[in-house]
Amino acid sequence: MLILAGAPIGRIGDASPRLREVLAKADVIAAEDTRRLRRLASELEVTVTGRVVSYYDNNEAGRAAELLEALLEGQTVVVITDAGMPGVSDPGYRLTRLAVEAGVQVTALPGPSAVTTALAVSGLPSDRFCFEGFPPRKPGERARRLASLAAEERTMVFFEAPHRLQATLEAMSEAFGGDRPAAVCRELSKTYEEVRRGALGELAEWAAGEVRGEITLVVAGHAPDAEPPAIGDLVEEVARLEASGVARKQAIVDVAKAAGVPKRDLYNAVHGS
Secondary structure, eight states: OEEEEOBOSSOGGGOOHHHHHHHHHOSEEEESSHHHHHHHHHHTTOOOOSEEEEOOTTTHHHHHHHHHHHHHTTOOEEEEOSSBOTTSSSTTHHHHHHHHHTTOOEEEEOOOOHHHHHHHHHOSOOSSEEEEESOOSSHHHHHHHHHHTTTOOSEEEEEEOGGGHHHHHHHHHHHHOTTOEEEEEESTTSTTOEEEEEEHHHHHHHTTSOOOSOEEEEEOOOOTTSOOOOHHHHHHHHHHHHHTTOOHHHHHHHHHHHHTOOHHHHHHHHTTO
């Protein structure tokens, strides 16, 4: 059996009794960081008797095949990441896919997740949402990705590193509008937990100061009854994407799709015809 084990994202008290049980009984534990696993086990007062192997981004592809062999031999393999649920922006997906294809039983040990925790405390609509992971690091790629999400009506959840937070919030302000409601959730469930709610433009200004810790961003979706953007604003958006390195043709396609306007109309406006 393959067990995907959710680990606490902050306080150790959030760990479940089942987590203690599976860590103690597993034949193999594949950990994103073996040192953190040992520390977690110590805090939970669990003695790990199974084989512990590292399982992180750079070795995930190769190690998955090895772990599948253990599963096919009848061993119980537990995958655990530093925090949250394996497979959600963390290692776990490749092994899960291989196990499913091989007919191995796969189950999850429910646990805390920064995605749903941030969504719950954001104060934004939670009946329909999507998880977008980490935005691209390069400004041009990030601008293009966000432009493609401008018309997304569901609440969006992102992860981001603290040192890129301000740049990302500024890019979101440009792509979604500075008045789009959002929440920056920092250090969820930890001692210095903070949830900063406001418009994207306001949050970008706040993030100019020093921000530390694990960051989860929650952004309201596009309001379908909002007035359509002026063609002049769309032309400016195309120019901004071009300046960030996106080819003009692709920028027109992305902006037109996100705004829900015909590509030909925007093309003509950009070229002054």
